[in-house]
Every structure is written in structure tokens, then in C-alpha cells.
Amino acid sequence: MTLHCPALLITAMASGQGKTLTVAALARLHARQGRRVRVFKCGPDFLDPLWHELASGAPAQTIDLWMTGEADIRARLHEAAGQADLILVEGVMGLFDGKPSVADLAELLQIPVLPVLHAGSMAQSIGAVAHGLRHYRAGLRWAGVLANGVASAHHADLLREALLEQGDWLGALPRLAVPQSAAGESEDVAAKAPAESSLLPERHLGLVPATEMQDALQRLDAAADALAQTPLGQLDWPEWQRRWSVPFEAVPAPAERLPQRLRGRKIAVARDAAFAFIYPANLATLEALGARVVFFSPLAGHRLPPCDAVWLPGGYPELHAAPLSANTTLRADLAAHLAAGKPLWAECGGMLALCESVQHTNGQCEPLWGLLPGQARMQPRLAGLGHQQLQLPAVCGRGAARQAPLRGHTFHYSTLASEAPVVARTARPVPRRTPDAGEALYQLGSLRASYFHAWFPSSPLAVATLLGSAGGSGAA
Known part of the structure; x- marks a missing residue:
């Protein structure tokens, strides 16, 4: 119609x-x-x-x-x-x-x-x-x-x-x-x-x-x-x-319902002024996969709610470094979450919050949570901009290479020097004449982090891999 x-x-x-x-x-x-x-x-x-x-x-x-x-x-x-x-x-x-x-x-x-x-x-x-x-x-x-x-x-x-x-x-x-x-x-x-x-x-x-x-x-x-x-x-x-x-014009509905790969799983999502870069469609995708989404505010002093996986979205952690680092109970909760082998996906600002410190453009350094080795440095100019796509490697879960790549983008004013293993890199939709290394996907145990902002509806099964149990299938 x-x-x-x-x-x-x-x-x-x-x-x-x-x-x-x-x-x-x-x-x-x-x-x-x-x-x-x-x-x-x-x-x-x-x-x-x-x-x-x-x-x-x-x-x-x-x-x-x-x-x-x-x-x-x-x-x-x-x-x-x-x-x-x-x-x-x-x-x-x-x-x-x-x-x-x-x-x-x-x-x-x-x-x-x-x-x-x-x-x-x-x-x-x-x-x-x-x-x-x-x-x-x-x-x-x-x-x-x-x-x-x-x-x-x-x-x-x-x-x-x-x-x-x-x-x-x-x-x-x-x-x-x-x-x-x-x-x-x-x-x-x-x-x-x-x-x-x-x-x-x-x-x-x-x-x-x-x-x-x-x-x-x-x-x-x-x-x-x-x-x-x-x-x-x-x-x-x-x-x-x-x-x-x-x-x-109307668009025909999908012939098949999205598989409930996250059914029964609780996903904790940070949401406040430091972690505000959340597409509503991403939350809808998590729910369509069967997940229950719960929110918490690191800036408000919240602890990590009981959950099976954590998503730290982008935002402005560099503007709130002091209160974030002061929330030591949440830092301990996140460390325990990772020690238990539970997934944590951190993108852009969420990744910065996990670093050891951030250096501002005036040279001042402030500590952060220190769960991801490395220091972030703010830059006076853009350090990354544009569409990107991420093909998850097999180390992120069984069958990941057969999944459609996640589409998304990058947009950041900081750089990160980290010794964490890089297991994949994003690529532009159309390669540039000048070679582009893409954004690194870091993996440290069950922690995965990148400057890449993912559009979850582009590959729900890849999202299930990032936030699901081993292989991204079903509850833990």
C-alpha cells in the first residue's frame, strides 16, 4: 500500500x-x-x-x-x-x-x-x-x-x-x-x-x-x-x-523472523552523558534477537547490573574522566565480568573509558578504568571519519567468517596506543587510492573493543557473536 x-x-x-x-x-x-x-x-x-x-x-x-x-x-x-x-x-x-x-x-x-x-x-x-x-x-x-x-x-x-x-x-x-x-x-x-x-x-x-x-x-x-x-x-x-x-511505498515484510540468538540473555548497556551514542535501531535489534536490555549509568555511580554481556557505547568519556575513574566499584564489577569470561563490547568512547588514561590536548593526563592496556590521546583534529565495515574473524566465535560484515562508521578525535592483540581491522566500502589500515578490533579475553561504531541491523548474527555465548548462539 x-x-x-x-x-x-x-x-x-x-x-x-x-x-x-x-x-x-x-x-x-x-x-x-x-x-x-x-x-x-x-x-x-x-x-x-x-x-x-x-x-x-x-x-x-x-x-x-x-x-x-x-x-x-x-x-x-x-x-x-x-x-x-x-x-x-x-x-x-x-x-x-x-x-x-x-x-x-x-x-x-x-x-x-x-x-x-x-x-x-x-x-x-x-x-x-x-x-x-x-x-x-x-x-x-x-x-x-x-x-x-x-x-x-x-x-x-x-x-x-x-x-x-x-x-x-x-x-x-x-x-x-x-x-x-x-x-x-x-x-x-x-x-x-x-x-x-x-x-x-x-x-x-x-x-x-x-x-x-x-x-x-x-x-x-x-x-x-x-x-x-x-x-x-x-x-x-x-x-x-x-x-x-x-x-x-510499502516494503514486503521479511520472509523469516530473526533467529532468537540472544534469547534469555540480559545485555547491560551504559547510558548517560559519557555513553550517549546509541542508535535506537541497535537496541531494537538486541530485543529482536531475544535479549533483555538493561541500562546503567557509570556517571551516576551505578554498579554493573546482573547480566550476561555488556555494551559500552560511544560518547564523551574524556569529558568525564574524573567521575568515571572514581567509580571504582563499577570498575571492579567490569573486571569480575571479564574474569568470568563474559562478553564486553566497547566502541569508540566506550573503549576509551576502559583504557589506562587519557591525555588531553593541553598535555594533562587523567586516569581511566585500566581494563584495556594503553593510553588515549586527544587530537586537535579528526583522527578518523567515514563509513566502515567489520568482518568478524573466526576467533570471535564459531562461524563468524560466514556472517555478513557489520556496517557502520568511525568518527573520533583521539588515538589509542595499545599492546592489546589486534584480531581484525575494518575496511571502507570502497578502498581509497591511498591505503587505509582501517580501525583495529582489539581482543583481550572476552573483551572486544574498537573505534568502530556498528549499525547492528546490518548483521544481527554478528551482533549475536559479539554479545552472545560462545559462537553467538543462545543463552550462556
């Missing part, structure tokens, strides 16, 4: 143009008007969806033609079309960047594209940029252009008049500042605002999570108020339905 729903794909010519701000503002504006909004984020991302979730009042989901796959994307969008009045999709990087690109996704699903162009240092040249984006590739549905970071009404007029197709103009967002009542927000947040707007502050890895900011909703309201003054924000709902309705 085909379902129709208005949808827009918010894109840009590059990163840092204001896509996240625009999507969140649109979601907040329509949610305030009583509409059910569902937001999707293209590409690997843990932080932008937190802002979208707050703005829309509903969980935001990840879609990616390579990592999650076309069938998964179609199924999620079809489900959303049956629940929502409006679907918003935030692109990644620029419209035509990457293989596959956001343009590939937009053309495949026939979702209209709306580029956000940061025009703070631009005037008439916006006409050439908009014209190029619109006509560079045939087959795309075009919605129009929204300018961002505009200095004045006169500046907006110059931008609008420069467009070769006047119907493209959907308005201009001014340079938005933090609301006065939020001016007392922490200096750390205020000092690291991104180019797109000081409303959504940044630090390494991306935006500051909305969950860490007490005035996050107030900031989104300010953005929604500004958007409400634009032609896009003032467009009536019947016009939205007329212009941008998209048919979302």
Missing part, C-alpha cells in the same frame, strides 16, 4: 550551512501548530537527532543508503507516513557529496530538496549557487532555497533578486543569537558556537547534545519564531500538501 505524506529533504552545498537548525526550526514550528512530525537524519550521526527529537516530540531516526540500506529506509519512511502529517529529512554534507549522495537518496525516493545556503558573506552570487544546485542533475524534485545568516532586510532583498527563478525564494533566516534569558548559559557552551547559529553550540564531534542544555527548547522556539516570518514559514498547510506530497 502506498501512503502519501508531505516531505522535504533539507540539504546544502556543504556542511555548516544551517541544515540542523532549519530542520529543527521547521519541526518545532509545525509541532507547535499541532502537526505530527517525523524527522530523519541522513548519514551516521548521534547528536543532530537529539535536537530533532526535542523539536518534533518524536524519536528521530537514521537513514543511510549504504549503512542502513534502501529496504530499511523505505520501510521506516512508509511507517512514518502512516503516523505523521509531515516528514523532514536532514541531509549530510553537501547535496552531491559522497557515494551514495543525498541527491541519490532524494532522486530514489522523489523527496523535494530544499537547500539552505549560508549567505552571511554572500550577495548576488547566491543566484549562481542556487541555479547550479537546481540544474546540476536532472531528476531531482526542487522545493526552493532558504538563505541563512542574513544580515538585514536589504541583504535579503539582494539575495532574493539574484535568483534566476524567483519562485525559488523561500525566505531568509537572520543571524540568530541566544535568547537573552539564556545568556547565562555556561561559558563553555557560549564560547563554542558554530557558524550556522549561536543557538546550537558545538564542541568536538558535533553539536552539544540537546539533553545537556536546560534551555534547549527555548532556543528551538527562537529559531521557529524566526522561520515563521519567512515565506516558507507562512505557507499554509494545503499548499504544503499540494507542493510537496510524496508517495511512500
